[in-house]
Amino acid sequence: MAAWLALAIGLALSIGLWQFFNNHFANRAQEQFANRAEAARNVLLSRMDAYTQVLRGGAALFAASTAVSREEWHDYVASLNLADSLPGIQGTGFAEMVPAAQLQEHLAAVRAAGFPDYRIHPPGERALYASILYLEPFSGRNLQAFGYDMYADPVRREAMQRACDTGRPALSGKTTLVQETSTDVQPGFLIYLPVYRGGRTPNGVDERRAALRGFVYSPFRSDDMMRSIFATDLADTGIELFDGSISAGNLLYASGTPSGDARHVVVHPIEIAGRQWLARFSSTRAFETANFSAEPDLILIGGLALSLMLFSVISINARHRQRLYAAATRLAQTRDEFRTLVENIPGVVFRCEIEAPWVVMHVSQNIAALTGATPDEFTSGHASFGDFILPEDRQRIESAIEAAYQQHTAYEVEYRMRARDGRIHWVSERGRIYVTEDGSALWLDGVIIDVTERKAAEDAIRNLAFVDTLTHLPNRRFLLDRLRQGLAGSRRHGRHGALLFVDLDHFKQVNDTYGHEAGDKLLCEVARRLKQCVREGDTVARLGGDEFVVLLEELGDNGGEACEKGALIAEKIRSAINAPFELGDARHTCTPSIGVTGYGPGDESAEALLRRADAAMYCAKASGRNRCEAIDGAEG
Numbered sequence: 001m002a003a004w005l006a007l008a009i010g011l012a013l014s015i016g017l018w019q020f021f022n023n024h025f026a027n028r029a030q031e032q033f034a035n036r037a038e039a040a041r042n043v044l045l046s047r048m049d050a051y052t053q054v055l056r057g058g059a060a061l062f063a064a065s066t067a068v069s070r071e072e073w074h075d076y077v078a079s080l081n082l083a084d085s086l087p088g089i090q091g092t093g094f095a096e097m098v099p100a101a102q103l104q105e106h107l108a109a110v111r112a113a114g115f116p117d118y119r120i121h122p123p124g125e126r127a128l129y130a131s132i133l134y135l136e137p138f139s140g141r142n143l144q145a146f147g148y149d150m151y152a153d154p155v156r157r158e159a160m161q162r163a164c165d166t167g168r169p170a171l172s173g174k175t176t177l178v179q180e181t182s183t184d185v186q187p188g189f190l191i192y193l194p195v196y197r198g199g200r201t202p203n204g205v206d207e208r209r210a211a212l213r214g215f216v217y218s219p220f221r222s223d224d225m226m227r228s229i230f231a232t233d234l235a236d237t238g239i240e241l242f243d244g245s246i247s248a249g250n251l252l253y254a255s256g257t258p259s260g261d262a263r264h265v266v267v268h269p270i271e272i273a274g275r276q277w278l279a280r281f282s283s284t285r286a287f288e289t290a291n292f293s294a295e296p297d298l299i300l301i302g303g304l305a306l307s308l309m310l311f312s313v314i315s316i317n318a319r320h321r322q323r324l325y326a327a328a329t330r331l332a333q334t335r336d337e338f339r340t341l342v343e344n345i346p347g348v349v350f351r352c353e354i355e356a357p358w359v360v361m362h363v364s365q366n367i368a369a370l371t372g373a374t375p376d377e378f379t380s381g382h383a384s385f386g387d388f389i390l391p392e393d394r395q396r397i398e399s400a401i402e403a404a405y406q407q408h409t410a411y412e413v414e415y416r417m418r419a420r421d422g423r424i425h426w427v428s429e430r431g432r433i434y435v436t437e438d439g440s441a442l443w444l445d446g447v448i449i450d451v452t453e454r455k456a457a458e459d460a461i462r463n464l465a466f467v468d469t470l471t472h473l474p475n476r477r478f479l480l481d482r483l484r485q486g487l488a489g490s491r492r493h494g495r496h497g498a499l500l501f502v503d504l505d506h507f508k509q510v511n512d513t514y515g516h517e518a519g520d521k522l523l524c525e526v527a528r529r530l531k532q533c534v535r536e537g538d539t540v541a542r543l544g545g546d547e548f549v550v551l552l553e554e555l556g557d558n559g560g561e562a563c564e565k566g567a568l569i570a571e572k573i574r575s576a577i578n579a580p581f582e583l584g585d586a587r588h589t590c591t592p593s594i595g596v597t598g599y600g601p602g603d604e605s606a607e608a609l610l611r612r613a614d615a616a617m618y619c620a621k622a623s624g625r626n627r628c629e630a631i632d633g634a635e636g
Ligand SMILES: Nc1nc2c(ncn2[C@@H]2O[C@H](COP(=O)(O)OP(=O)(O)OP(=O)(O)O)[C@@H](O)[C@H]2O)c(=O)[nH]1
Pocket: 470, 503, 504, 505, 506, 507, 508, 509, 511, 515, 516, 517, 518, 519, 520, 523, 544, 545, 546
């Protein structure tokens, strides 16, 4: 669109400039041509004026003397050297007015003056003759004019009468001079200046006609005269002169065959001696070529070329932008798809620095659920993974990453994160270090998965194996494990402890009387009271049914002391259990039988120790129940 607009503007500008400069140069050429035509017109006018001045001189000659002889006229004209100073003039002559009554006298006088064959022509009787008497140079074709009665020709007579009446030079219409031969016939014209008797110009028309003596005049062959004026100056300009209006019949002179398609044409009216010519100047090919300027065409071609170049550049640029836009769109789609994929993964996808505190470069949305911090907080540097990892787990993570770096493998590590709300999440992180070709480790890419539930499940399973599900006390397996540890510890530091075997008396009756649930409740309460009776580090376990075992560690330096202290704690337990139990609406009083045995570095087997305590408990049962019986352990 922009390219087409630029092309349209470029073309419009180019054509506009082309037209502007075309007009400019055309106007300039037209102006030059008009100046040239004006100059030519002035040359013609001044030349005609010069011819007229010659006639005025002739008229003055006649005014100065009563009779001007042929020789005097010859001398006058010869002295002007017209052939050189004013070329183009056919001759300079004098025509005398001869009334019919004086014709014979006139003929006789001229014939007597050396021209016996003199006669006035054309023949015929007329009232008034204007016979050419003198004509210089009196030679050549001019001789044909000698005796010619110019009054016989209406064209000439009109000019002569006008000259007579006005007393001023008068130009004749187009005519054919009597000097013409059969070849090179040219249009001609004449200029007359009246000569009055008395030497001066009378005031009125009648007086002028009455005083008219004759005319000094000059005949002109148009072509000869105009060529002498314009041949050199207007070589590249066509000129046509018309006597009056423009028409073929009025054509006085044409410098060449006029071309109808001249670019410049100027028409000037020219007023000469009381008659109007029209001069039509036409530019020739030579003038038009000389004044032709290629600049507008060059501007047009240059403008068109520039416009097309601009069009091409903008088009290419637009296509390039379209491709870029399409690529950017595809990239955005791919990025969105990738982001959706990452965000859809049930875990946290991340990229972070390889060293603590693991500043984050990218992290998916799910990190908020683990930490309470948004991805932006991480990527802006306001939070890092290190802020949330429990300090005691950090070393483990660093070791895993270091090992993976050394072995060029992925790493996997589980650790805990504390969220901002205080909740602890167990997470499993799998990652890989991005290493450049030159071995530089740049960042970590990995996934963090919340495994808190799995961890809890694992703990539950582990507890199932070691914990009594009713009372949540350690079970037999756990107890035996602790017993072994206790025996090992005893062997290490030589301290003695005691083991209490507690069995409730007639517990079956509780179930039978109050129901099994009440029995469970009583068992839980017994567990609670047992724990209250011992130290934090002692172990209270339930072996099953109504049988409980209490492991008391580090009671003394010998078996007797330990057994004694164990018996004291057993009594404390018996009293605690003797306290009534609230079983729903009922109150029940329960008694235990407790066997006590000491142990020390000499005891090898946990099972044997347990059997000994059991045996002590049976002694208590056998002795009447609700009592404690002790069996000393092995001394060692
Ligand atoms: N409510 C409840 N009863 C249990 C549970 N485990 C075992 N028992 C019952 O506890 C009773 C234990 O009875 P015994 O120790 O054999 O006999 P006793 O009634 O206590 O009599 P003496 O031990 O001889 O005083 C049995 O009736 C069992 O069914 C339990 O988890 N909950």
